Amino acid sequence: MSKKKLLILPFLLINGVVIFAALFKGIQISLGYYPLIGLNQISLTNYQQVLNDPFFRKSLGYSCYLALTATFLSLLLGVVLSFLLLKAKTPWLHKIIGLPISLPHIIVALMIMQLIGQTGIISRIFFQLGLIQEVGQFPLFIHDPGGVGIILVFLYKEVPYVAITTLAILRQLQLGYVEVARNLGASTIRIFFSIILPMIQKTLMTLFIILFCFTFASFEVPYLLGNPSNQTVALTAYDLFTQADLTTRPQAFALNFVMSGICLVVATIALIISRILPGGRKAA
Secondary structure (H helix, E strand, O other): OOHHHHHHHHHHHHHHHHHHHHHHHHHHHHOOOEHHHOEOOOOOHHHHHHHHOHHHHHHHHHHHHHHHHHHHHHHHHHHHHHHHHHHOOOHHHHHHHHHHHHOOHHHHHHHHHHHHOOOOHHHHHHHHOOOOOOHHHOOOOOOOOOOHHHHHHHHHHHHHHHHHHHHHHHHHOOOHHHHHHHHOOOOHHHHHHHHHHHHHHHHHHHHHHHHHHHHHOOOHHHHHHOOOOOOOHHHHHHHHHHOOOHHHHHHHHHHHHHHHHHHHHHHHHHHHHHHHOOOOOOOO
């Protein structure tokens, strides 16, 4: 074993012990073994209660709606933006586009709240211009049932991330095929779907997995901008964990593992689809 590997071994060992110890403890509690409150029998009761709860199913559907909507829109807009940046020759524009990536989600959530809230900047401008008679007439984008404010936060953060990542891949690709296809009379749409998309589909599928898992399990943005009647799965788990009744804590752990399982299933399906699509290993 080389010296470099020996140097990182203590780091991996310490972090590995902490992670696996926490994982083992979480599995124990989710299965009902929680001696602190007198639960000593292992069973799948907590998972059954969580999966059969109508409120959880509603939270699951709402979380999937937010995650899929934000992810697909981010991929679509990010790819379009990457091609625009590929043609742009101004380095400062690339730096400006990449600025949102460095901002924490909670800061962006507060920015969106101040911008498009019913008492926000845009609402006040509309009021001063006489477009609305009172701020309450401004459309509800924050704490709304559709989660518009939540989706806008994710788009603000994720579209630049997709654009910068895709742009780095596009610059490394052999785009001579594009010129050949264009000279042979292929349309722009045909070139994109037949040449460019197969080259970048693995990257897009990886981005899909990252963005979906993050938005699906996001807590702080739905907590600040979400509607109380439409909770995400992460908020439901948080409510169960913070209740004064400690008997709900095993359900919170079970719900967290259900969330992890859903993310794992989605990631597996996405990887399988990526292998089948043009540009995947099976197509190579």
